Amino acid sequence: MTAYFAESALLPSGWAGNVLFDVNSDGAIVAVTPDANPGGAEPLSGPVIPGMANLHSHAFQRAMAGLAERAGPSDDSFWTWRQVMYGFVGRLSPDHVQAIAAQLYVEMLKAGYTAVGEFHYLHHGPDGAPYDDPGEMSHRVIAAAQAVGIGITHLPVLYAHGGFGAADTSPGQRRFLHGPADFTALLDNLLARYRHDPEVRIGMALHSLRAVTPELLDETVAALDARDGAAPIHIHIAEQQLEVDDCLAWSGARPVEWLLDHAHLSRRWCLIHATHMTGEETLALARSGAVAGLCPTTEANLGDGLFPLFAYMAAGGALGIGSDSHISVSPIEELRWLEYGQRLIRERRNITPVGEGGSIGASLWRAALAGGAEALGRPIGALQVGARADFLVLDGDHPLLSGREGDVLLDALIFSGNHNPISDVMVGGRWVVRQGRHPDQDTIAQRYRETVAALA
Secondary structure: OEEEEEEEEEEOOEEEEEEEEEEOOOOEEEEEEOOOOOOOOEEOOOOEEEOEEEEEEOHHHHHHOOOOOOOOOOOOOHHHHHHHHHHHHOOOOHHHHHHHHHHHHHHHHHHOEEEEEEEEOOOOOOOOOOOOOOOHHHHHHHHHHHHHOOEEEEEEEEOOOOEOOOEOOOHHHHHHOOOHHHHHHHHHHHHHHHOOOOOEEEOEEEOOOOOOOHHHHHHHHHHHHHHOOOOOEEEEEOOOHHHHHHHHHHHOOOHHHHHHHHOOOOOOEEEEEOOOOOHHHHHHHHHHOOEEEEOHHHHHHOOOOOOOHHHHHHOOOEEEEOOEOOOOOOHHHHHHHHHHHHHHHHOOOOOOOOOOOOOHHHHHHHHHHHHHHHHHOOOOOOOOOOOEOOEEEEOOOOOOOOOOOOHHHHHHHHHOOOOOOEEEEEEOOEEEEEOOEOOOHHHHHHHHHHHHHHHO
């Protein structure tokens, strides 16, 4: 048992002073005592807040950030960006993916993400043939997370078709594809191997309604239920207007509408993007208990559109944030632009529904903590008994936070400046960042530079 003492900490009930945390050898919080004496506890050097979940990541895309910013011969969109991605992904080896993921995960930790949901669809070799171990790429990504010290919910992706109505796939998609039997075997492989690691959770993802048929969706969800009825299920949905139009032509329903009608959505589901919804879809999604997985910096980069934040939150909808394509790796920037996008389209300030006098920053941080924990299916997102000991220690002397306390501290964290005021990061009772540095960051960065050079 190890004890830690914080002069100020954000607990589920609000900010508290002189908080003593007891953490067991498995990395779980076993006691939280406000108004305590420090005794022999290790002092924490600044205000303490829970670590953030990054609920949507495609790790390999970190190495292509900045490579798709050249104008094309006609209007550029998500669909033209996707062709650049297909060309890039065709060249990646398992060693490349592990090096890229390790660099990304160090960046996440230093930014305040203590857990990641890896939406993993890069399964096979460049010719589409499985590796000798069909889980090779998954194991490499998980190994990177374990080595770096970030918690991971690994979400192997079922990708079977190239468009609605079981359309044929393209050559660029051949590394992603599974049939139902092979995909179920992959799940069994991963569940058996990582079942006893408290920092690894296995769920699954359906790439999109474009990539799976209704029958395949039902069959695969049933297979997961038979193995782990609480495992998270994620899906890309309604990211682009063309996707909505194609879904209407295929089924007569919009993507979120179709999913609400055909799947038993619950708190274990996470709908990534859900950008293009009607008012009725927005309210129904909020009432379903599913989490909306929002990635504002990637959605802006791809020209996706803006999520209907005000109506969704006003209806009690759950949400979390992800860095997706990793053109930015910062929970602060994701939450800032979640609010700023709404200000721009509504032409007023302080849009997140909190009530008069409420803190926008605190409301967004708390909402993303809760939704991220739900989406990743892990006991994180709160400094409470039974949760993983995921601590962010802020530098209270940093100019951005100087003189701020309580919820104003979170407002300043999100809405003032671009410097990172996170000093120390703990994941599952283990310090992984001290004074802004990860102990292995130089070695990991060198491997990453070598990987990028080899791919250039």
